[in-house]
Amino acid sequence: MSSLPQSSQPSTPSKTGLGSTVQMVVDALSARLAAGEYPRGSRLPSERQLAASLQVARNTLREALDILEQRGLITRRAGAGSYVAEPEHWDNAVPVAAATGPLHLHVMRGIMEPEIARLAVLHMSSAGIEALARILDEMRATSDPAQFTRCEEDFQQKLAEGTCNPLLIACYNLVVKARRQRHRAAMLRRLTTPERMAYQRQVHAALLNALVGRDIAEATELVQQMLIEEQRLLMQEN
Template structure:
């Protein structure tokens, strides 16, 4: 699988615990690529939960492309550990809470956008425009939308001409990508919400393309504020 892990619906606390434990075993390669997972009955017994709880956790993992169910054969790991970050970065990413992630974004993104407006060359602006067109073509696929978001933010980070800032932001992206707890927060990405985000990103691109530093920075601050509101509303 890619290292993208997206769940499109919320789960209960017990299911989340099972998810965390199973995913930790998969990431550590206790259950490596193509390994058949224990049966639902065995997992339920091992974790002291009901079989339907395990089944719901497996449903989410399959939605996230972490495992693949084969009728009559069982559930097999499709997560490729080599796609994961190096151990040091992985440790930081896995320990980052959703709130910590928002705080870091609030620190990095305004300055990142400011530098990108100043430093992006015409070719990079054109490439960013192509990514904006790509994300506008996504309407319901949450995983595809988040992947497009990553590409947009990476392109903006590259445009800063500050490799350290870009590296820091890549780690922030990794934190949002590898943590099931964080990606489960993406459940608010309904088709309506996706459309709203597309409109925001289009406004951001227009500000970058017109070299309007003040408007671009103000936009990203407002966008972050809206994401913070969603986070606190859901928590």
């Protein structure tokens, strides 16, 4: 079984929680959405295209997309980009996500993620495994805490999709929404040190290998190790 290493930083948020450039991007994209420039359910242009059209860095754009997602204006799908949300799908999800505390979230992840790993080993297609490999490549390529955290979430969402269980996927999407609440996302970025990123790259690579080898025991153990490590970090934070 894998023996993995142990694993703070963005600046303190302003009073509004947003920098002026991020706020400008949020306002610009919100206006485009309100004007119907991007129809409901449609896919937004790529991050590269949006960043170029708004003349901002991609990291700034991603922060703005995080805010739009928290406000229920867009949804983001692992490996598939950002989509204009159907508001009725968010009426219940947003308040539940906002009201979820760190302990609630960790308990739910402890219940769901090992079972997601087990089912993904049994049911995930080769195309799904290839998508996970691409996300892992992104994790290896970035040293930006916000982007790295997003890659982790994308990996877990894609893993959930590999269960081929629509209800489980929908439930886990709510877990991800709770994880992406602004205060919690900021905390995760603080905890995403170079040491933690190295640890997560290693454990995600091992998890991918377990999926390729269809090794249920190894996959579930690796997920449990990640959860234990995250619990340790959360206890340090508190």
